[in-house]
Amino acid sequence: MDEQDYYWPGIQSREATDWAALLPADDMTGWLTPDPSARTPLIEPLAAHPD
Known part of the structure; x- marks a missing residue:
């Protein structure tokens, strides 16, 4: 498993x-926000709210 592979129970394959x-x-x-200091997106599905 390389650094970009994750194990999630119940997921058989990417495909x-x-x-x-x-x-x-x-x-x-509200669930996807940029993190400029880390130069990555923050993904928080539970923070979602109606548009």
């Missing part, structure tokens, strides 16, 4: 994963 089901609905906002 078999329904990635859209892991993210908030299209009409939600």
Whole structure:
């Protein structure tokens, strides 16, 4: 397993994963924010709220 591979129970493979089901609905906002100091996005699906 390299540094970009993660183990999530119940996920068999990248190809078999329904990635859209892991993210908030299209009409939600507030769950994806930039972190300029780390130069990465912060992904917090539980912080989603209606747009």
